[in-house]
Structure formats: C-alpha cells, structure tokens
Amino acid sequence: MPRQPPFDQTPVSGPEASPLETLAQHHAAGQQLAADLPEPHLFGQHHPDLSPVGWHLGHCALVEQHLIGERILGEPADASIHALYFPEFSDKRGRSARLPEREALAAWTTATHERTRALLAEPPEPLASHPLMRDDYLAHFLEQHYAQHHETLAYCLSAITASRDDSEVASAPLERLNPCAPARETVTVAAGVYTIGTDHVRGYDNERPAHTVPLDGARLGRNPVSNAEWLAFMVDGGYHTPDYWTQTGDAWRRASAARQPWTWHEVEPGHYLWNGPRGRDALEPSAPVSGVNHHEALAFARWAGARLPHEFEWEAAAVEGHLHGAGTVWEWCGNALAPYPGFQPFPYDGYSMPWFDGRHFVLRGGSRFTEPGLKRPSFRNFFEPHVRHQQAGLRLAWDLTQ
Structure with missing residues (x-):
C-alpha cells in the first residue's frame, strides 16, 4: 500500500485570525490534501465508521453552497449533489464508489470555496441582511464545521495507518511499555x-x-x-x-x-x-x-x-x-x-x-x-x-x- 504524504496535524490558524481567514486556511489545507493523497487513500473507505477523505471535502463544500446559495440566495438545489454529500441521503458504505474523479472533485470544491469567501467578504443585500449573518455567525459556523471535519480527516489518515501490515511499520523506538496503577491525584x-x-x-x-x-x-x-x-x-x-x-x-x-x-x-x-x-x-x-x-x-x-x-x-x-x-x-x-x-x-x-x-x-x-x-x-x-x-x-x- 502506498504511504500517504505528511499531514499537517497542527491547528490551521492563529488566535488572531478572523473566522473568514480561518475558513480560507481550512479550504487550502483540504485542497492540498486532495491534491497530495494517492487515489486509493482519497477515495477509499478505510474504516466502517469513517467516510472517504474525498467525501468529507465534498460535504463541507455542499454545506457552504446549501446555506448561502440555496437557503439564503434562493438558488436551485442540485439533487444529485445532495444525494451524495448529505449523510441522511447517502449510505456510508456506498459513498466511495459514487465520488467524482479527483479533477472534478477539486474543481467543484475549489470553485465553491472561492465563491463562499467572496460572498462572505462582500455580501449582497439578501445575504447581508439575513439573520445568520448577525455577529458573523455564518462565518463562525462554517469555519467550525470545517474544523470538525479537518479533525475527522486526521482520523481517516490514521485509519489508513492502522490498516497497514507489519512490513510497512516505520522504524521507531521500541521501548517496552510498563503498566502503572491509576493515579489518585x-x-x-x-x-x-x-x-x-x-x-x-x-x-x-x-x-x-x-x-x-x-x-x-x-x-x-x-x-x-x-x-x-x-x-x-x-x-x-x-x-x-x-x-x-x-x-x-x-x-x-x-x-x-x-x-x-x-x-x-x-x-x-x-x-x-x-x-x-x-x-x-x-x-x-x-x-x-x-x-x-x-x-x-x-x-x-x-x-x-x-x-x-x-x-x-x-x-x-x-x-x-x-x-x-x-x-x-x-x-x-x-x-x-x-x-x-x-x-x-x-x-x-x-x-x-x-x-x-x-x-x-x-x-x-x-x-x-x-x-x-x-x-x-x-x-x-x-x-x-x-x-x-x-x-x-x-x-x-x-x-x-x-
């Protein structure tokens, strides 16, 4: 099995970043991961409780499109995209086979992310006056939603690690682990x-x-x-x-x-x-x-x-x-x-x-x-x-x- 590229498991933003800046950094991290991962890792399901990496990236983009474009701006919904990326309509076991090719996934998610950031930076009147925009709530919500999926992506990559056989174990210090009684402090x-x-x-x-x-x-x-x-x-x-x-x-x-x-x-x-x-x-x-x-x-x-x-x-x-x-x-x-x-x-x-x-x-x-x-x-x-x-x-x- 190919080894996945290094994954930046550190937080994507500093304490001074705005929610829109943090969202942009999550977008960039997800796009980089999609570009770097071998296709079996991007599209494969490596744990029964975890969706493929590519599905998480598409889901996050759909949530942005749905809340801003469909719910607030009144744009028509794409039933096929809903059926794939909304979990209630998409059986987890079948998501891997239904994902688009890498180039199509990257093009759609990138375009959606860019539009999201542009609309939040300079919102048109229907968006600017919507209750979800009060106190930057929508930007906070989308940034946190992506942050939670960014963490899940680390679990997906950990599942890939866990699926390797012993011949693929990297050289690491092998010190014996000794048991210790639970502390009562x-x-x-x-x-x-x-x-x-x-x-x-x-x-x-x-x-x-x-x-x-x-x-x-x-x-x-x-x-x-x-x-x-x-x-x-x-x-x-x-x-x-x-x-x-x-x-x-x-x-x-x-x-x-x-x-x-x-x-x-x-x-x-x-x-x-x-x-x-x-x-x-x-x-x-x-x-x-x-x-x-x-x-x-x-x-x-x-x-x-x-x-x-x-x-x-x-x-x-x-x-x-x-x-x-x-x-x-x-x-x-x-x-x-x-x-x-x-x-x-x-x-x-x-x-x-x-x-x-x-x-x-x-x-x-x-x-x-x-x-x-x-x-x-x-x-x-x-x-x-x-x-x-x-x-x-x-x-x-x-x-x-x-």
Whole structure:
C-alpha cells in the first residue's frame, strides 16, 4: 500500500485570525490534501465508521453552497449533489464508489470555496441582511464545521495507518511499555450551583443557552488516564473480565474481540506503536490513552473503583482551570447528550436534535487534532458508545464521599 504524504496535524490558524481567514486556511489545507493523497487513500473507505477523505471535502463544500446559495440566495438545489454529500441521503458504505474523479472533485470544491469567501467578504443585500449573518455567525459556523471535519480527516489518515501490515511499520523506538496503577491525584468540584453552557456567537445550539445547575460535588482526576495506566487494565485482565463491563459493553467486547485501544499497534509482546495520520510512532507511557470507546471507558473506570464524570462536573472543573491535560484527548463523560432547558435548534433542526436519542454519549475537551476555538469548556462532542476511531480517552471521577 502506498504511504500517504505528511499531514499537517497542527491547528490551521492563529488566535488572531478572523473566522473568514480561518475558513480560507481550512479550504487550502483540504485542497492540498486532495491534491497530495494517492487515489486509493482519497477515495477509499478505510474504516466502517469513517467516510472517504474525498467525501468529507465534498460535504463541507455542499454545506457552504446549501446555506448561502440555496437557503439564503434562493438558488436551485442540485439533487444529485445532495444525494451524495448529505449523510441522511447517502449510505456510508456506498459513498466511495459514487465520488467524482479527483479533477472534478477539486474543481467543484475549489470553485465553491472561492465563491463562499467572496460572498462572505462582500455580501449582497439578501445575504447581508439575513439573520445568520448577525455577529458573523455564518462565518463562525462554517469555519467550525470545517474544523470538525479537518479533525475527522486526521482520523481517516490514521485509519489508513492502522490498516497497514507489519512490513510497512516505520522504524521507531521500541521501548517496552510498563503498566502503572491509576493515579489518585484529584481536583475537587465543590458542591454548589454552576453556570453551564454559553450564549456566545460561536456556541452551537446544543451548548445553548447558558443556565445554572446544582452539583453535589465530585473529585476528578487531575490528569486523563495515561497509556501506562491503560496497560495496567489490560495486564490485569480487563478485556477478559465480564464483571467490569455493562451488559451492552460486554456484548460489544465479545463481538469485537478488542484487546487494546484502536490507536495501538503491537509490534511484539509489550511493545506498542501509536497509529497516527503521519504513520506509526512511539507510544508515550505518560501520554493520554486514546482510541477507546464508551464501553471501554466505563469498564476501565469500574476496574479502577471510579466512574466517569458527568459533563457538568467536567465543565465546572474546566472553567476553574483545574483539569491538567484538558484538550489533549477527547474525554468520555458518563451521560448521554440531551438538550438544555430552553433549547432552540439553530441554524437548522437537524444539527443537534437527531442526536438527543439517549444513544450518543458526550465527550469533552478536544484532542491534538482539534482547533483551539473548539476547545472551549462548553463544547459538546458526542458519539455512540461503540465508536473508537476518534482520539478519545477518559478522566476518572469519584463522589466526594469516596
């Protein structure tokens, strides 16, 4: 299998960039990736939960065209493009075969991006006076939407890395990973009433409105669970002990035959590498574990005599600056995504409402691939409990009485 070219996994923009400048930088990064990737990597589906790289690029362009051209300026929709790039109309398993050739994909996405930036820079009257333009909301929304897909592109490339056989492992230091018992160093969230959520223009609808909630108080791990701590769970039989798993988690454990995080690659017993978008690299013992799903996180917490934090406990601690390592890995929380009191869908009904189904669990914080603007304390990520391709780990929590 050909090796993919280097992928710039650093944030695309600095803190002083405007949302339109940041959007332009995302456009450029996506176009460069499309130009550099071998076609099997651009159009192939390398993980059942991940769409091809080319589909993500087309989807982001369609969202811009749909919101500005179709919804605001009243331009006719292209049913064939909707059928391919809107996920509700396009089965993930068939997207790879339906994508256009590289040149056609690049020409259409580039033209769409250029028009988007031109219209946002000098909006005609129907666009300038539209409610979505208030406080630059539309530019913020599109920039953040692309930022989330930019992160998913890193996961797509990591899936390519994970699919290689051992003969393609790059030379990397092979130091033995030694297990380490979970640390009990904690920070305290005192019992009280806390403000949760945001009313800022950048906040998504599921982050709004800001409101107060009472908390009983908790102790949270000062740091996310590390690779060495996760290895201790593995060595102690964590993946072979049903008692640590919920009923649905145990069904997943048996069906998947998982025995280590998705991002780990065992070269030889006790020696692991990390599957990343640039290839395989050394697995750092003290780095946060990543590539585990909600079932695995719950099992680890039960094994450690702890639990997962509620997302409100996590946000309260993050706002007070107590959480070390926040933003280095997405952190599973113990609760499912639910609307806040007074929730209003925006900018369209389908952005958050379909996921208030009790089957999508919240993650907080952000990963090494997340744009800084998304690493705000109120940001809510969410996935179904079996999903493990994203850079997700966990932080332990205990009641104050424990």
